[in-house]
Amino acid sequence: xxxxxxxxxxxxxxxxxxxxxxxxxxxxxxxxxxxxxxxxxxxxxxxxxxxxxxxxxxxxxxxxxxxxxxxxxxxxxxxxxxxxxxxxxxxxxxxxxxxxxxxxxxxxxxxxxxxxxxxxxxxxxxxxxxxxxxxxxxxxxxxxxxxxxxxxxxxxxxxxxxxxxxxxxxxxxxxxxxxxxxxxxxxxxxx
Amino acid sequence: xxxxxxxxxxxxxxxxxxxxxxxxxxxxxxxxxxxxxxxxxxxxxxxxxxxxxxxxxxxxxxxxxxxxxxxxxxxxxxxx
Numbered sequence: 690x691x692x693x694x695x696x697x698x699x700x701x702x703x704x705x706x707x708x709x710x711x712x713x714x715x716x717x718x719x720x721x722x723x724x725x726x727x728x729x730x731x732x733x734x735x736x737x738x739x740x741x742x743x744x745x746x747x748x749x750x751x752x753x754x755x756x757x758x759x760x761x762x763x764x765x766x767x768x769x770x771x772x773x774x775x776x777x778x779x780x781x782x783x784x785x786x787x788x789x790x791x792x793x794x795x796x797x798x799x800x801x802x803x804x805x806x807x808x809x810x811x812x813x814x815x816x817x818x819x820x821x822x823x824x825x826x827x828x829x830x831x832x833x834x835x836x837x838x839x840x841x842x843x844x845x846x847x848x849x850x851x852x853x854x855x856x857x858x859x860x861x862x863x864x865x866x867x868x869x870x871x872x873x874x875x876x877x878x879x880x
Numbered sequence: 881x882x883x884x885x886x887x888x889x890x891x892x893x894x895x896x897x898x899x900x901x902x903x904x905x906x907x908x909x910x911x912x913x914x915x916x917x918x919x920x921x922x923x924x925x926x927x928x929x930x931x932x933x934x935x936x937x938x939x940x941x942x943x944x945x946x947x948x949x950x951x952x953x954x955x956x957x958x959x960x
Contacts, residue, residue, distance in 0.1 A: 747899040750906035752938040752960075819897050828903070 725754040725874040729867065732880055733762030733789060734798035735807060735822065741880045742825035748876070749832040756874070757829075758867045760839035764846065765789045766822075767838060769854045781847020788846060791854070792822040830857050837862045837870075885943055885955050888916040894923045894951060901927050902934050909940060909958050917943065920954045927952055 726748040730741045745755040759767055765788040777785060789795050800806035814821060820828070829836075836859045843850070843861065850861070860866075871877045891908040893901045901922045909918055922931070928945070931954050935942045939960035946953040 743899045746903050750899065750902040750938075751934055752906070817897060818895050820900060832903070 722875045723754065723873050724752060725756065725870070726876040726878070727756050727758070727867065727871040727874040728878045728880060729758045729760060730763035730766075730880055731761050732798070733764075733766055733795060735795035735810070736798050737880050738763070738766055738792070738795055739822055739825065741878075742822065742829055744878065744880075745834050746825065746828055746832055749834060753876070755829075755832075755834045756837065756870050757834060758837045758839065758862075758870075760842050762788075764838060764842040764848065766792050766795055767836070767854050767856070767859075768848065768852050772852045774849045774852045777847050777849070784846040785848070792826060795822065826854075826856075833858065835860070837866055839863070885917055885919075887919040887955065888912045889918045891918055891920040893927075894921055896922070897924055898926055898930070902930050905931070905954075905956070906934065906938065909956060912958050914958050914960070917955055917957050920956060922952050922954070923950050925952075927954070931956075 770791040
């Protein structure tokens with residue numbers, strides 16, 4: 690130590706290297722993703738929506754933060770069953786009627802058989818104690834899972850904010866918000 | 881109950897399928913202090929793989945796993 694102190698140029702060199710290392714660590718820190726899961730829910734199928742919520746709630750249990758982005762066919766499952774809104778144009782009315790109004794309207798992606806398959810699956814789930822999509826959504830809210838809804842899908846399908854579910858942490862956004870979250874997440878999924 | 885492990889809370893997860901056992905155990909462990917132990921009873925065979933995975937990720941410790949017929953008993957120490 691005394692040797693080093695006697696050589697100021699060596700000391701200065703070490704200090705410079707230390708400063709360079711510190712700034713590198715800061716850069717790396719910013720680039721390290723959070724313990725977070727970012728998920729796009731594109732599908733409006735009952736089975737895929739269920740899988741999305743199972744993974745998201747499971748992620749929270751594992752100590753991760755979970756963020757879900759609903760876009761395209763995933764958007765209508767966040768409509769509230771009981772809410773009615775007026776002032777839609779013809780296309781908006783058409784989409785409003787043809788697309789599911791909330792989780793209970795979703796169908797299986799396979800074996801729907803004019804609704805028979807979906808009904809059978811739902812009763813089987815009940816029998817086997819598997820949480821329903823409605824229960825999963827409620828649990829997601831309790832667990833603090835953040836929901837983002839694609840503004841463009843809302844606009845395309847003519848959905849109004851007043852007809853969406855009451856969910857504690859629901860925000861409308863565009864692709865940049867998803868990319869920001871995904872860029873900062875350890876896990877990214879598209880369902 | 882196992883004789884050599886002092887259990888501070890018992891969590892009944894019987895009859896619950898995925899993802900409920902892990903979701904509930906992650907909530908339930910918060911009810912005890914760090915260093916204390918919970919005993920979780922699950923009937924979901926997937927728990928045998930899932931609980932150790934959850935414990936490793938969340939930083940908790942499974943002290944012991946027992947199978948009693950259909951019921952799997954986990955002794956989990958809260959470390960995190």
